[in-house]
Amino acid sequence: MMMGVCTTLIGVLPTHAEIGTSAALLLVGLRILQGLSVGGEYPGSIVFLAEHAPHKQRGFYTSWPMFGSAAGFLLGSALTTLITNVIGEAAVEVWGWRVPFLLGAVIAICGVYFRRHMSEPPAFEEARPLDELPLFAAVKHHW
Amino acid sequence: MNAIGFYLLWVYAISYLTDDMHVSTADAIDINTLSLLVMMPVVTLAAILSDRIGP
Numbered sequence: 001m002m003m004g005v006c007t008t009l010i011g012v013l014p015t016h017a018e019i020g021t022s023a024a025l026l027l028v029g030l031r032i033l034q035g036l037s038v039g040g041e042y043p044g045s046i047v048f049l050a051e052h053a054p055h056k057q058r059g060f061y062t063s064w065p066m067f068g069s070a071a072g073f074l075l076g077s078a079l080t081t082l083i084t085n086v087i088g089e090a091a092v093e094v095w096g097w098r099v100p101f102l103l104g105a106v107i108a109i110c111g112v113y114f115r116r117h118m119s120e121p122p123a124f125e126e127a128r129p130l131d132e133l134p135l136f137a138a139v140k141h142h143w
Numbered sequence: 144m145n146a147i148g149f150y151l152l153w154v155y156a157i158s159y160l161t162d163d164m165h166v167s168t169a170d171a172i173d174i175n176t177l178s179l180l181v182m183m184p185v186v187t188l189a190a191i192l193s194d195r196i197g198p
Contacts, residue, residue: 056194063190070179070186073153077176 001115002037004108006030011101042069051121076100152178 010030016023045065053061079100087096132140153175160171 059190059193059197060187063186066186067183069149070183074176074179077172 001108001111003034003041004104004106004111006034006037007101007104008108011098011104048118048121079103 010027013026013030014023042065046062049061049064050058083096083099084092157168157171157175160166160174161168166174
């Protein structure tokens with residue numbers, strides 16, 4: 001989600017010619033936010049899959065984020081090659097480089113959609129509902 | 144650990160190959176792409192193997 005938004009914003013950044021050094025600072029800032037979002041999403045997705053996976057297939061399920069990140073890298077390279085070949089290198093340097101970043105919006109929309117339709121892991125849903133807040137229970141009963 | 148390996152293999156590797164090993168940029172990127180293509184099935188097969196003999 002945050003990843004998709006940052007990527008899209010990189011696609012609409014003004015150039016150095018337009019706003020000077022601020023353009024570079026904004027780019028670095030957005031890249032930092034992208035990095036933070038990877039740090040949150042990637043391990044989170046692995047844990048999410050591990051919790052949902054049948055016991056016997058936990059490794060198989062949790063290997064998919066790694067597969068997906070490699071596939072994403074290749075998709076990125078392929079898209080860049082395609083765009084460069086279609087519009088030419090000169091056009092890429094002027095406006096073409098924005099296209100892949102703007103497509104980040106599609107990822108952001110997918111992110112929202114998936115998040116809306118996600119369920120808690122089976123083990124969590126089987127767990128009994130809380131009678132009281134864990135903090136209060138700990139203070140009250142477990143000195 | 145995964146992140147360190149990841150950056151070492153796919154981000155720094157290109158700089159290392161071009162700057163220190165004097166491989167051309169195009170070749171370095173080809174090597175990188177090939178390694179990603181190899182990695183995808185290997186990761187999946189290794190995961191299946193770990194399910195078989197791991198737990």
